[in-house]
Amino acid sequence: MEGTFTDEEKEEGDRCFKFLVEKGLDNDAIVKRFDCVAEKYDKIQAIIGNDLPMWMAESLAALYTHSRNTVSILDVAAGTGLASCEMRKRGFLHIDGLEPSEKMLEQAKKKNLYERYICDILADKTLDITDDTYNIVTVVGLSSEVFSTLPTKAFEELVRVTKSGGHILMNHFDYIFQRDDLRANLASLEDRGQWKLEDKQIKPDIAHGFTGHLHIYKVL
Structure with a gap:
């Protein structure tokens, strides 16, 4: 995939990737950075060879035949709806999107990729979503700093x-899943009988040379 881009484009993609994954930023700063790159985000992901959205869609298709x-x-x-685009290719049609960056959601709206566009962030708060709404929840490549510090x-x-009986699927780079706080929070819900880890998969070179991890939880 990277071979279709010029050296200058590859350098820009690398700069933008580092811009988005810089450590130590709070949620507001992270959202603003995604606002800044929203119009060129899809191209950035293509340049770095991000296969997390496709992997998620393929995993869903294997789980729901x-x-x-x-x-x-x-x-x-x-x-911008990269995961939804891949899911729709495989026959999944009823998809809502939760995203804190208004500019990113604007790009998704242009492609008509969601039924409901929810501008909100996953954090220590209650989402404006009714209980027991979805068969599946996916978390695809959530910002590294946000994901690794998510509260219980x-x-x-x-x-x-x-x-x-539904499923929650999360994929990201391997080093994110290795962080102690994240591992503890994921295990905490399993210990309390809220979900059960059904499967864990590994995929090398999922994006920018990183190994990817996928966790599939069944809600009890």
């Missing part, structure tokens, strides 16, 4: 809006 057009999905960290409440919200 029938009646995909009836399944309801919440795409967390929806961005954030994961409880994902469980709350997912129907019993």
Whole structure:
């Protein structure tokens, strides 16, 4: 994929990637950075070879082999809709997007990729979503700094809006899943019987040379 871009474009993609994953930023600063790059975000992801959205869609298709057009999905960290685009290619039609960057959501709206556009951030707060709304919740490449510092409440919200027996799928780079706080929070919900880890997958060179991890949880 990278071979289709000039050296200058590759350098810009690398700069933008580092701009978005810089450590130590608070949520407001991170959202502003995504606002800044929204119009060129899809191109940046193509330049760095980000296959996280495609991997998520393929994993969903393997998990739900029938009646995909009836399944309801919440795409967390929806961005410009890259994951929704891949899901729709595989027959998933009822998808809502949760994304804190208004500029990113504007790009998704141009492509008509979601039924509901929810401008909000996954954090220590209650989302404006009714209990037991979705069969599936996906979290695809959520900002590294946001994902690795998510409070327990954030994961409880994902469980709350997912129907019993439904699934929550999260993928990201391996080093994110290795952070102690994140590992503890994920295990905490399992210890309390809110979800069960059904599968864990690894995919090398998922984006920018990083190894990807995928966790699939079943809501109890």
